[in-house]
Amino acid sequence: MPLTPYLVSFPLPDKPTQNLLFATKTGALVLLPEETFAALQRGEVAAGDHDALVEMGFWVKDQEEEQQQLLQYLDEVNRLNPGLTVAVILGMECNFACRYCYEGAQKGQQAMTGDTANQLVAYLKERFKPGMKKLHFDFYGGETLLYKKRIIDLARQLKPFVEERGGVFSFNLVTNGSLLTPQVVEDLNPLGLDGVKVTVDGPPDLHNYFRPFKSGEGSFDVIVKNLAAISSMTNIRLGGNYTSDNYRHFITVLDLLAERGVKPESIELVNFNPVMKVNDKIAMNEYSGGCAGLHEPWLIEAEPFIREEIFRRGYPLAEPGPSPCAVEVDDAFTVHYDGSLYKCAVLIGHEQYKIGDVENGVNSEKGLQNHSIGHWQREEKCRQCRYLPLCFGGCRYMAYQRDGHMGNVDCKKEFLDATMETTLLQELKYRYGQG
Numbered sequence: 001m002p003l004t005p006y007l008v009s010f011p012l013p014d015k016p017t018q019n020l021l022f023a024t025k026t027g028a029l030v031l032l033p034e035e036t037f038a039a040l041q042r043g044e045v046a047a048g049d050h051d052a053l054v055e056m057g058f059w060v061k062d063q064e065e066e067q068q069q070l071l072q073y074l075d076e077v078n079r080l081n082p083g084l085t086v087a088v089i090l091g092m093e094c095n096f097a098c099r100y101c102y103e104g105a106q107k108g109q110q111a112m113t114g115d116t117a118n119q120l121v122a123y124l125k126e127r128f129k130p131g132m133k134k135l136h137f138d139f140y141g142g143e144t145l146l147y148k149k150r151i152i153d154l155a156r157q158l159k160p161f162v163e164e165r166g167g168v169f170s171f172n173l174v175t176n177g178s179l180l181t182p183q184v185v186e187d188l189n190p191l192g193l194d195g196v197k198v199t200v201d202g203p204p205d206l207h208n209y210f211r212p213f214k215s216g217e218g219s220f221d222v223i224v225k226n227l228a229a230i231s232s233m234t235n236i237r238l239g240g241n242y243t244s245d246n247y248r249h250f251i252t253v254l255d256l257l258a259e260r261g262v263k264p265e266s267i268e269l270v271n272f273n274p275v276m277k278v279n280d281k282i283a284m285n286e287y288s289g290g291c292a293g294l295h296e297p298w299l300i301e302a303e304p305f306i307r308e309e310i311f312r313r314g315y316p317l318a319e320p321g322p323s324p325c326a327v328e329v330d331d332a333f334t335v336h337y338d339g340s341l342y343k344c345a346v347l348i349g350h351e352q353y354k355i356g357d358v359e360n361g362v363n364s365e366k367g368l369q370n371h372s373i374g375h376w377q378r379e380e381k382c383r384q385c386r387y388l389p390l391c392f393g394g395c396r397y398m399a400y401q402r403d404g405h406m407g408n409v410d411c412k413k414e415f416l417d418a419t420m421e422t423t424l425l426q427e428l429k430y431r432y433g434q435g
Contacts, residue, residue, distance in 0.1 A: 003040055005063045006070070006386050008420055022424050025070065025389040026057035027321030029427060031434065070388060071377050073322075078330040083134030083167065084127060087334040087345045088112075088120070088154070090139060090147035096176050097214045100241065100275050100290060106349045107142065112150055112337040116358065120335055121157045123358040127331075128162065135162045136194070137171035140345055145179035148187075155191035170194040172237075176211065177223035185233045195235030195268060198227060200257070202240065202250040210241070228261035235268040238315075241275045242306065243289055244298040251309040264314040271318065272306050274299060279401050280350070293398055294415035303415075304422040311430035319431070320423060322389045327371050327396050327406075343371060346397045371396065372406040379409055387416045 008022040011034065019037040021030050032040075039045065045053060053059035060066045091111030092103065101107065112120075128135055135158060139151055155171065162169040170192045173180075177198035185193065200223060201207040208218030227236060238257075242250040250272070258264070277290035291299060310317055326332045327343045334342040336349075339358040347353045352370060356362040376382040376393030385391070394410025402410075428434050 001045070001059055001061060002043060002063050004058055004060045004066055006066070006389055007058065008386060008424065009037065010421055013425075020424055020428060021058060022320075022420075023057040024320075024387055025066075025073075025322065027319055028056035028058065029424065029432070030056065030058065031428070067383065071383070073389070074324055074328050074374075074392065077324065081329070081331050083132045083136065083331065084124065085136050085138070085329070085332040086124065087138045087140060089334065089336045089345065089348055090141055090144060090150050091337050092142045093146050094142040094176070095146070095178060095214055096143065096211055096219065097216075098211045100210065100278075102276070102278060102346060103142070103348075110337055111147065112339075114153075116337070116339040117150060117154060119339055119358045121154065123361065124158060125161055128165070128167070130165065132165070132167055134168045134170070136169075138174060138345075139171055140174045143179070144173050144175045145184060148179075148184065151188065152191060155188075159192050172197060176219070177226055178213070178219055180223075180226045180230060182229050182233060185230045189234065193234055195237055196230075197237040197239055198223060199239040199241065200224070200253055202242065202246060203253045203256055206246050206250060207253070224257060224260050224262065227257070227266075231262055231266035236262075236266060237269045237271065238267050240270075240272040242272060242302065243275050244291070244296075244302070245289075247274075247302045247306060251306060254310065254313045254315055258313070264316070267315055269318060270310050270315045272310070274302065276398070277401065280404075293402055293410065294412050300415060300418040304419050304426070307423065307426055311426055319427065320390065322392075324392045325394070325396055327368070328373060328392065343368065344397060350400075370406065375407065376409055381411070381413075382409060385413055387413055387420075390416065 004023055004025065006023060006025040008024060009019055012018045012020060017034045019032050019034055021032060021037070022028070040053075040059070045059060050059065092107050093109055093111065094107055124135065137154070141147065144151075151171070155169070159169040172194055173188075173196045175196055175198060177196075177200075180196060180198065199211065200220070201210045204218065204220040207220045211219055213219050230236070240250065240253065275290040307317060332343075333355070334345045334348060335358060336342065340354050341356040341358065341362060342348055342353055343355060355367055376388070376391075379393070382388055382391075382393060391412045394412055396406045396410070399406050399408050399410045
């Protein structure tokens, strides 16, 4: 039996007799003596280690068979998926004037009507087949909490239906945090609120520059006050968007949050990302910065720096592991305020990527024809790449912004080659307390 082809391995810099192994297909991380790793490379394994190495995904029957199985990986994910994950764009009104707003020219007074909401409920009741275990919403705006009544209405109609079938109903709010008061959380918790994602773009000077109220006033103090007030009431997922100019100062926001009562134990997950460069007219805004892909050299320094500083302050980060694009997950989709269906929230308004609507369902003729489903399976460089489980062809929207279509993979290999060792050493040190 050989080692998996989806393997990252290297000796520890300060302990070269120890090798760190990472299985990209399973996300497993293991530290082995040099002689044990050498034996594995020869196809030898101690009897007591065999089952554990197989279970973690390091030891496989056949490398070619493993590669073939990975080509069917997402089919298996879809087969085993226990429920529906639905992003709902409730409306396009917002009380912020963010410089890099990804909704751009789409923002305005438009909102989901009662009739569309009722059609959505009927559509989801039809799609929530017997045996499904979960219906989960991610509510978006504009500013999501400008549509609190609609959230309550949808939850009150769907929660009893799902629970009567033995399933679990839950939802997250993707909100700017300005309206996120304890009363709001108290009202929504009984209806299935699972958590909130709030974006804070660095310390006050940076955040207030990028994410002011429409009036021009800064929003930092309001958001942080709200986060502190609700920190014991629901799960908080902290987002943020940095640039090549500010990422070294950006991270000090965590110190300010801790000082104001939003401590590491109050946060379920931190996910800071670079501002994305947007090129299409629908999402156009006045901001001309941002990155067009992971190939930009500054990100090779910025991303490990950001992770290190988050870890060092004790805030939680997601573990590296398989990450398929939502486009390829059958039971994940987005509903726009007008009832139109898309595969991802960032595609709203791009008519060529509309796949149907809640009244008529998915358009079987048009459907996903231009979403390049499985394009990574047809790319030799993807099939042979050890990082394939971490990427699966990358972000379709990033490819669209770069190329004007989704036909080309958004390759992450160069970036991962440059950053993976640092990432895994951080995991070993901070998550597992070694090194």
